[in-house]
Amino acid sequence: MTDRAIAIADRVEAFVRNIVVPYEKDPRIEVHGHGPPEDLVAELRAEARAAGVMTPHILDDGSHLTQRETAIILKRSGLSPLGPVAVNTMAPDEGNMYLLGKVGTPDQKTRFLAPLVSGEARSAFFMTEPAAEGGAGADPSMMQTLCHPDGDHWVINGRKAFITGAQGAKVGIIMAKAQEGACLFLVDLPDPAIRIERLLDTIDSSMPGGHAVVTIDNLRVPADQMLGASGEGFAYAQVRLSPARLSHCMRWHGAATRAQEIATAYACKREAFGKLLVDHEGVGFMLAENLIDLQQAELMIDWCADVLDGGSLGTAESSMAKVAVSEALMRVADRCVQVMGGTGVSGDTIVEQVFREIRAFRIYDGPTEVHKWSLAKKIKRDFLKAKDA
Template identity: 80%
Template sequence: MNGPISAAAQALATRVETFVREVVMPYEQDRRLGPHGPSEELVMEMRAKARDAGVLTPHILEDGCHLSQRETALVLQRSGLSPLGPVALNTMAPDEGNMYLLGKIASPEQKDRFLKPLVSGEARSAFFMTEPATEGGAGSDPSMMQTRCVPDGDHWVINGRKAFITGAQGARVGIVMARSDDGACMFLVKLPDPAIRIERVLDTIDSSMPGGHSVVAIENLRVPASQMLGASGEGFAYAQIRLSPARLSHCMRWLGGCIRANEIATAYACRRHAFGKPLIDHEGVGFMLADNLIDLKQAELMIDWCADILDGGALGTAESSMTKVAVSEALMRVADRCVQVMGGTGVSGDTIVEQIFREVRAFRIYDGPTEVHKWSLAKKIKRDSRGGNAA
């Protein structure tokens, strides 16, 4: 390990957990929650309370530096104890990943204009990369990107369509990926912009992210050259800087969610009786909860291991793929068992368990499906074998 977690980070994580349990969880039945996430009014109301409590954007320090990845894991896990926690505390995707990327790549002027309102929680953002499958666009394979950008004087003109763009509805900052003659590029844009038109917000299995997931048309979007992030043709390299920590952050948040689901299922199994004894005393139920503890601990250790790799300065591409697969699959098992233990109550909206199950099911696809990560790892195994001395 690269060093112990500081006492300050541990104290911060405790404050975050207290805030989520005491302030955020009561919002879970709020009428302003919809199929496409919490309303903007609700988001800003919760963030105002987080700001007053000193826990807004807790993973970024006052001087702009980030907590270490291991410390971030501790904080983001606690924020994830409620699906609304990351929204309230400004640790949610895609904002958390976008803030990380801008902190690494953006110029001072870009940081002042685009990063500052994200860190303050006053604005949300969207990352425009994925494209419609029906048009042969980029999905898990970003090299298939169809969106084009061409220089025009001191501007770039962008045209294309994007799909599954989280938070596009209501976002004020956008990072748009497009392909130039040099390769992939990233552009910072202020939203809304009439050249970026939301065609529809998709109905998806998850419902925690503000703005939902949109299909977007980009038609003759003119962006000043000063708003290109980094250099033309370097977009894929910048995406890799963002993707490894972002994958891990998803793991951190949903570990917290599944810890909460397991708490609820355990309490239910201890108080609900059937066939003359509490459910927990039936081996079939007790063993499921025991398996949950094992999967939760393994997920925690994988996150900590990958965080340590990133803290050591490595890009962590393979390690984050391994962690994303292991954690998303383990948490899916945990969430599924929680629903099963609770029976009819588990599939109802009477507790948050049903939503956590839906959100974690989507997590197995978002930021790369399990199968794509395994395929990427298999390619690495083949490359490493060619470079070794295996008989």
């Protein structure tokens, strides 16, 4: 690990533990709401700017740290569910910034990327569609949202679902299908042609703006706001996909680490049946298993980060990492709740929230089963290729 990444990560951790953690009890936060409110987000980000930790994985010259360097920083930011919100490492903004940095034109970066990097704006990625309408979910090839050129504009129509952060976002990236294939468009938000039908009540509650169902009705987008080339939307989504999957793993590793800290402190102080909880094998072994899962998850994250830093898209590797890490962190969070008993299912600590958030993470960015199915197809494909060689 580089000295610069360690120094940044240490500053981020100090900021999260000392400044952000006290905000976890802020009365403005609804336990099962649609993410922290905008005034709280603005306040946290003002604190981050003052501490010099805003968007810490992107340097002053606009360059992005390596994925391996990013891992140590995003894990530290995740030590509180509010940490990524405060320091601007939160999904979907982190993935959108990465994509814009790779594909955007200079003008697009000035107009759309700069406000995201500064933390002055949030963004949304409009891809997933309502399942009831047969739209794109884990399979983006089922895209129902359509676009077509009209003079020097493109016109977009469709519906989207589970659009994280759409409520309150200022920048949108919309995926729609043209005759030649998928396209990505950059749009300013809000826009009267993009109507939020409702915010979904979901098990998680850490992401500002929640998750929305959206109707796009004759949205006109200037042609120069297409991201990249027409028909290449799926290819550009792949650029974003693997790093975004891995970023989720990084952030929630930090949250699970914090849950383990809280459960450990509880078990080492609470007495039952004549001794500390940690001295009961059933409890001590759960904490030991957590330690093992956390270490294995960290190794998977670092391994996949190295693959991406080597220049590969890392599609299969990020699928493996996403499955292994999300399932391991779910076990960690579940054991932490169990160790703490009634306190673990209460809102007295963030352990209950971490459990909810990581349960959702097993579905977001591709359910475990979809990744396994994709890997199984690769196994078969590689076998047949080797057989024919």
